[in-house]
Amino acid sequence: MSSFAPSTLNPRIKNVQYAVRGELAIKSEKYRDMLKNSDHGLPFDKVITANIGNPQQKGLDQPPLTFGRQVASLLEYPPLMESGKNIFPSDAIARAKELYTEIGSIGAYTHSQGVPFIRKNVAKFIEQRDGYPSDPNHIFLTAGASAGVNLLINFLISDDKSGILIPIPQYPLYTATLAQYGGIPLPYYLEETERGWGTSTEEVERAVKKAIDEGVKPKALAIINPGNPVGSVLTYEEQASLVKLCEKYDIVLLADEVYQSNIHTDDAKFTSFKKVVCDLQSNVALISFHSISKGVTGECGRRGGYFECVNVPDETVALLYKMVSVGLCPAVGGQIGVDCMVRPPVEGEESYGLWKKETDTIHKALAERTLFMAQRLNSLPGMSCAPSPGALYLFPRLHLPEKALAAAKEAGRTPDNFYAIALLDQTGICVVSGDGFGQKDGQAHFRLTCLCAGVEAYVDKLEKFHREFMKKYE
Amino acid sequence: MSSFAPSTLNPRIKNVQYAVRGELAIKSEKYRDMLKNSDHGLPFDKVITANIGNPQQKGLDQPPLTFGRQVASLLEYPPLMESGKNIFPSDAIARAKELYTEIGSIGAYTHSQGVPFIRKNVAKFIEQRDGYPSDPNHIFLTAGASAGVNLLINFLISDDKSGILIPIPQYPLYTATLAQYGGIPLPYYLEETERGWGTSTEEVERAVKKAIDEGVKPKALAIINPGNPVGSVLTYEEQASLVKLCEKYDIVLLADEVYQSNIHTDDAKFTSFKKVVCDLQSNVALISFHSISKGVTGECGRRGGYFECVNVPDETVALLYKMVSVGLCPAVGGQIGVDCMVRPPVEGEESYGLWKKETDTIHKALAERTLFMAQRLNSLPGMSCAPSPGALYLFPRLHLPEKALAAAKEAGRTPDNFYAIALLDQTGICVVSGDGFGQKDGQAHFRLTCLCAGVEAYVDKLEKFHREFMKKYE
The missing domain is CATH 3.40.640.10 (Type I PLP-dependent aspartate aminotransferase-like (Major domain))
Incomplete structure (x- = not known):
C-alpha cells in the first residue's frame, strides 16, 4: 500500500486544520454510537452537540421553514402541483410552478x-x-x-x-x-x-x-x-x-x-x-x-x-x-x-402568517438562549463571557488555575483543549476549544453554539462540570 | 478596480480549460436568449444542446426516475408521509421513513x-x-x-x-x-x-x-x-x-x-x-x-x-x-x-414495475440513438465514427479538406473548433470540438451527446450542414 501513504501526498494537506469537525467532533460521534448500547458505561446518556452551527441537527430544536420545504417538495415531484392541491398552500404551488418554468427539472x-x-x-x-x-x-x-x-x-x-x-x-x-x-x-x-x-x-x-x-x-x-x-x-x-x-x-x-x-x-x-x-x-x-x-x-x-x-x-x-x-x-x-x-412569503400571501410565526419563534429563542447562557456562564468562577449580539455562538474565556495548566501540559494539550476534552468525556457536551479558532498567546476559550434545546438542563450540566473542574485543579 | 485584475491572480487559474462549458456553450446560451425575440434573425429556431451529458435538460427527453423523486419529495416535506398516503406508493413512503429515521432533517x-x-x-x-x-x-x-x-x-x-x-x-x-x-x-x-x-x-x-x-x-x-x-x-x-x-x-x-x-x-x-x-x-x-x-x-x-x-x-x-x-x-x-x-425498487415491491419500465425505456432509447447516429454519421463524406458501446457520446472524426484547414487557420482556430462554431452558428447544434478533449496532432473530432430527443430531425440538420461545409471547402 506504499503508493498512497501520507508521505507521498501533497504536503499542504497535512497543514490543513479544521477543529469544528476535528478530534472533539469525531470523539463525540463515537460516544453517540456507544450510547446505542444499554451497557455503554459512559457517565452521560446523550451527546449534546454544541460544536457546530447546524440548527436542524437531531436533538436541536430549529425546524425548517415550512414554505421553503413545500416549494422544494413540489419541485422534487412536480405531479404534486396538481395532486397535492389539498395539501399545499396556493402560494407554495405558484412559486414551485414559477421555478419549474424557469429551471425545468431540478435533475439537470x-x-x-x-x-x-x-x-x-x-x-x-x-x-x-x-x-x-x-x-x-x-x-x-x-x-x-x-x-x-x-x-x-x-x-x-x-x-x-x-x-x-x-x-x-x-x-x-x-x-x-x-x-x-x-x-x-x-x-x-x-x-x-x-x-x-x-x-x-x-x-x-x-x-x-x-x-x-x-x-x-x-x-x-x-x-x-x-x-x-x-x-x-x-x-x-x-x-x-x-x-x-x-x-x-x-x-x-x-x-x-x-x-x-x-x-x-x-x-x-x-x-x-x-x-x-x-x-x-x-x-x-x-x-x-x-x-x-x-x-x-x-x-x-x-x-x-x-x-x-x-x-x-x-x-x-x-x-x-x-x-x-x-x-x-x-x-x-x-x-x-x-x-x-x-423571496420569503410577504404580507397578504397565504403562507405569510406561518412564515412570520416560525421566523419570530427562531429569532426569539436564539436571542433568549444567547442572553441566558452568557449570563449564566459569566457568573461562574474562572469564566468570563463577552456578550454576543449576533451569529449563533458564545466564545467564553477560561481563566484556569495553574494546576490545570500543568495538567494540560502533561497531557500534551492546550489548556482549553484539555478542558473541552474533559467536558466531553464527563458530560457528553461537545464544544470546540479556542485553539481551533486562534487566540492571543496564553489565553483559553471555547466556542459553544446557542442552538441546543433544553438549554437550562444543558447549562446546569456545564456549570456543574466547570465548578468541579475548577475545584479539582484549584 | 486594480486590486482584483486578472494579472494579480493565481497564475494557474489562467491555465485551466474546460471546453464542455467553454466558448461554444456560452455562445449557445446567448443564442438561446436571442431566440426569445421573434425577430432574432438567426438561421434556426432552437438550440440543440449536444455538448454536455445532462439527460434531464430542457428539450431532452430523459425524465427522472419516479421512485427516487418521490422519496426525495417526502423527505423535503415529511408531513407528506401521512398526508400523501393516497398519492405516494407505500414503498416510497417506507423508504422515506427509513431514511428520515437515519438522517433526521435533510436540512442538517x-x-x-x-x-x-x-x-x-x-x-x-x-x-x-x-x-x-x-x-x-x-x-x-x-x-x-x-x-x-x-x-x-x-x-x-x-x-x-x-x-x-x-x-x-x-x-x-x-x-x-x-x-x-x-x-x-x-x-x-x-x-x-x-x-x-x-x-x-x-x-x-x-x-x-x-x-x-x-x-x-x-x-x-x-x-x-x-x-x-x-x-x-x-x-x-x-x-x-x-x-x-x-x-x-x-x-x-x-x-x-x-x-x-x-x-x-x-x-x-x-x-x-x-x-x-x-x-x-x-x-x-x-x-x-x-x-x-x-x-x-x-x-x-x-x-x-x-x-x-x-x-x-x-x-x-x-x-x-x-x-x-x-x-x-x-x-x-x-x-x-x-x-x-x-437501492432501486426490487421485484415484488410496489414501485418495481414502473421503475423497470422507466429504466428499460432509457436504456433502449440510448442504445438505439447511439447506433442510429453512428451509422448515419459514418455514411457521410469526410467523417468516420467509431462505435460507442458505452457512455452517452459519439466522438466522430473529421477528415476536412485543405481549404477548410486553411480557413480555420485564417480564423485563428483549430479545424474542429472552426467546424463546431460554424455548426452552432448555422444550425443551433452545440457540440464540443475535439481540441477540448485532446487528440493526436493533426486530427479533428467533435463530441456530441446521444441524449437529444427527435434524433432524426437533428441528424438531418447535422448532415445537411456537414455536406454543405465539405462542399464549400472542397
Missing part, C-alpha cells in the same frame, strides 16, 4: 453560476436591503458560503508571498483553505472586552504593515460580520474605516456575512459592506458571502449560498465563471433554498 | 463522508456487483464525481514534478484540475479503429517511461471506463493488464466509472476495477468514482456521487476525511439520490 445541471432567474431574485434582495443596484451577472450561487470562500482564496493566492488578513479568533475555514493553497494567514486580533469583541482598523493596519515589512503581499482582508466565533456586530463607522483601509492598501475585501439575519439585540444593527462601499463611492473590490445554512433558514444540508462581486473587473468574473464551470453547478436544491431565503 | 449537515447508513448501502451495492467486501468507512459521498476527482488530484500533486496519466482524448475535468493544482498531465493516447477506441497497456507504459525519463513522477493513472468522450468499454484482460502496470510502477489507479450502467451492446460488459484488483489479489491503491448524474438516474442537478478507496492506508483515508470536513458535507439531496441509485 443549471448555469454554472446558478439559475439566472434565481440570481435576478438575489440581486433584487440585495437592492432592497442596501438601496443600490446589484448585477445578477456578478452573483454566483454556491454550495454554501464555504465553497465560495475556497474559490476566492484559490484565486487570490498567486504565490508563496500572498497573504490574507484574518481575524483571530476566526472561523477555521480561512486558515484551512489558506493551508490548502499555500497562502499566508495574516492575523489581526479582535479585542475582547466586557462589552463584546471589537475590530479595530489600527490593529488591522498593524497587521498589514507587518506583512509588508516581511515581504508578504496582503491580498485580501477577511471579515466575519456578525462574527464567528465571537458574535460581534460591527458598527457602521468601523465598517467605513475598514473599507478605507482596503482602499489605501489596495486590498480585496472578503465579507463573510452569513449571519446577517442573526441579530439578537436592539442595539446591534447589521449593515452590509456592499452598502458601505456604495455609500463611500469606494472602488474597493468586495466579495460578499451569504448562505442558507444560518439565519432563520438553517438549511445546512442543502448546501446553498451565494457571493456577490462588487467592483470586480469583468475579466476576473469571467475567470470565476470558468473555474466554477469545471464543477458544473451548485446543487439545485441549494439554489431553490436561496430563492426562498431571498 | 451530515457526517462529512456522507450519512453512515447510506454509505453502508453503497458498500452492499458494491459487494453485490463485485462479490468482494466493501468498507463503508472507506467510502466518501461527494457532490458528483467531479468533486471527488478534484479532491484526489489535490492530494496526489505533491510538487511540480508530480504527474497523472490521462487518456487522450479525455474528459477535460482531468486537465482542468491538474492545471488548478500545478500537476503535469501525462498523456497516453487511445487508439481509434473502425471497431472502436482501445486502451493499450504498452501505450500507457510508454507514457510512464517518458515521464520518468523527464524526471516526472507518475503518481496516478486515470482511466475512464466506459470512456468519455470515446464510449469505449475495456475488456477484462485490458483491465487486468493495466492493474499490473500500476503495480509494477507503484501508481495509484483512479477509475472514473460513472458510466458503468450505460452499456449499449451485448458484446460490451462493464467490470469494475475493484473486482479486477480483488480477483488479482493486487495491492494497487484504487479510487473508484461513481455518480448519480449519468446512468439511468441522470440526476446531474442533485450533485451526488461517491468514491471508494481500496488498498488505501487508513492514515490517508483520515486525511481525506479531514479535507472534506472543511467543506462540511455533500448536499443531502445528492446523498439521497445515491441511496436510491444503489
Whole structure:
C-alpha cells in the first residue's frame, strides 16, 4: 500500500486544520454510537452537540421553514402541483410552478453560476436591503458560503508571498483553505472586552504593515460580520474605516456575512459592506458571502449560498465563471433554498402568517438562549463571557488555575483543549476549544453554539462540570 | 478596480480549460436568449444542446426516475408521509421513513463522508456487483464525481514534478484540475479503429517511461471506463493488464466509472476495477468514482456521487476525511439520490414495475440513438465514427479538406473548433470540438451527446450542414 501513504501526498494537506469537525467532533460521534448500547458505561446518556452551527441537527430544536420545504417538495415531484392541491398552500404551488418554468427539472445541471432567474431574485434582495443596484451577472450561487470562500482564496493566492488578513479568533475555514493553497494567514486580533469583541482598523493596519515589512503581499482582508466565533456586530463607522483601509492598501475585501439575519439585540444593527462601499463611492473590490445554512433558514444540508462581486473587473468574473464551470453547478436544491431565503412569503400571501410565526419563534429563542447562557456562564468562577449580539455562538474565556495548566501540559494539550476534552468525556457536551479558532498567546476559550434545546438542563450540566473542574485543579 | 485584475491572480487559474462549458456553450446560451425575440434573425429556431451529458435538460427527453423523486419529495416535506398516503406508493413512503429515521432533517449537515447508513448501502451495492467486501468507512459521498476527482488530484500533486496519466482524448475535468493544482498531465493516447477506441497497456507504459525519463513522477493513472468522450468499454484482460502496470510502477489507479450502467451492446460488459484488483489479489491503491448524474438516474442537478478507496492506508483515508470536513458535507439531496441509485425498487415491491419500465425505456432509447447516429454519421463524406458501446457520446472524426484547414487557420482556430462554431452558428447544434478533449496532432473530432430527443430531425440538420461545409471547402 506504499503508493498512497501520507508521505507521498501533497504536503499542504497535512497543514490543513479544521477543529469544528476535528478530534472533539469525531470523539463525540463515537460516544453517540456507544450510547446505542444499554451497557455503554459512559457517565452521560446523550451527546449534546454544541460544536457546530447546524440548527436542524437531531436533538436541536430549529425546524425548517415550512414554505421553503413545500416549494422544494413540489419541485422534487412536480405531479404534486396538481395532486397535492389539498395539501399545499396556493402560494407554495405558484412559486414551485414559477421555478419549474424557469429551471425545468431540478435533475439537470443549471448555469454554472446558478439559475439566472434565481440570481435576478438575489440581486433584487440585495437592492432592497442596501438601496443600490446589484448585477445578477456578478452573483454566483454556491454550495454554501464555504465553497465560495475556497474559490476566492484559490484565486487570490498567486504565490508563496500572498497573504490574507484574518481575524483571530476566526472561523477555521480561512486558515484551512489558506493551508490548502499555500497562502499566508495574516492575523489581526479582535479585542475582547466586557462589552463584546471589537475590530479595530489600527490593529488591522498593524497587521498589514507587518506583512509588508516581511515581504508578504496582503491580498485580501477577511471579515466575519456578525462574527464567528465571537458574535460581534460591527458598527457602521468601523465598517467605513475598514473599507478605507482596503482602499489605501489596495486590498480585496472578503465579507463573510452569513449571519446577517442573526441579530439578537436592539442595539446591534447589521449593515452590509456592499452598502458601505456604495455609500463611500469606494472602488474597493468586495466579495460578499451569504448562505442558507444560518439565519432563520438553517438549511445546512442543502448546501446553498451565494457571493456577490462588487467592483470586480469583468475579466476576473469571467475567470470565476470558468473555474466554477469545471464543477458544473451548485446543487439545485441549494439554489431553490436561496430563492426562498431571498423571496420569503410577504404580507397578504397565504403562507405569510406561518412564515412570520416560525421566523419570530427562531429569532426569539436564539436571542433568549444567547442572553441566558452568557449570563449564566459569566457568573461562574474562572469564566468570563463577552456578550454576543449576533451569529449563533458564545466564545467564553477560561481563566484556569495553574494546576490545570500543568495538567494540560502533561497531557500534551492546550489548556482549553484539555478542558473541552474533559467536558466531553464527563458530560457528553461537545464544544470546540479556542485553539481551533486562534487566540492571543496564553489565553483559553471555547466556542459553544446557542442552538441546543433544553438549554437550562444543558447549562446546569456545564456549570456543574466547570465548578468541579475548577475545584479539582484549584 | 486594480486590486482584483486578472494579472494579480493565481497564475494557474489562467491555465485551466474546460471546453464542455467553454466558448461554444456560452455562445449557445446567448443564442438561446436571442431566440426569445421573434425577430432574432438567426438561421434556426432552437438550440440543440449536444455538448454536455445532462439527460434531464430542457428539450431532452430523459425524465427522472419516479421512485427516487418521490422519496426525495417526502423527505423535503415529511408531513407528506401521512398526508400523501393516497398519492405516494407505500414503498416510497417506507423508504422515506427509513431514511428520515437515519438522517433526521435533510436540512442538517451530515457526517462529512456522507450519512453512515447510506454509505453502508453503497458498500452492499458494491459487494453485490463485485462479490468482494466493501468498507463503508472507506467510502466518501461527494457532490458528483467531479468533486471527488478534484479532491484526489489535490492530494496526489505533491510538487511540480508530480504527474497523472490521462487518456487522450479525455474528459477535460482531468486537465482542468491538474492545471488548478500545478500537476503535469501525462498523456497516453487511445487508439481509434473502425471497431472502436482501445486502451493499450504498452501505450500507457510508454507514457510512464517518458515521464520518468523527464524526471516526472507518475503518481496516478486515470482511466475512464466506459470512456468519455470515446464510449469505449475495456475488456477484462485490458483491465487486468493495466492493474499490473500500476503495480509494477507503484501508481495509484483512479477509475472514473460513472458510466458503468450505460452499456449499449451485448458484446460490451462493464467490470469494475475493484473486482479486477480483488480477483488479482493486487495491492494497487484504487479510487473508484461513481455518480448519480449519468446512468439511468441522470440526476446531474442533485450533485451526488461517491468514491471508494481500496488498498488505501487508513492514515490517508483520515486525511481525506479531514479535507472534506472543511467543506462540511455533500448536499443531502445528492446523498439521497445515491441511496436510491444503489437501492432501486426490487421485484415484488410496489414501485418495481414502473421503475423497470422507466429504466428499460432509457436504456433502449440510448442504445438505439447511439447506433442510429453512428451509422448515419459514418455514411457521410469526410467523417468516420467509431462505435460507442458505452457512455452517452459519439466522438466522430473529421477528415476536412485543405481549404477548410486553411480557413480555420485564417480564423485563428483549430479545424474542429472552426467546424463546431460554424455548426452552432448555422444550425443551433452545440457540440464540443475535439481540441477540448485532446487528440493526436493533426486530427479533428467533435463530441456530441446521444441524449437529444427527435434524433432524426437533428441528424438531418447535422448532415445537411456537414455536406454543405465539405462542399464549400472542397
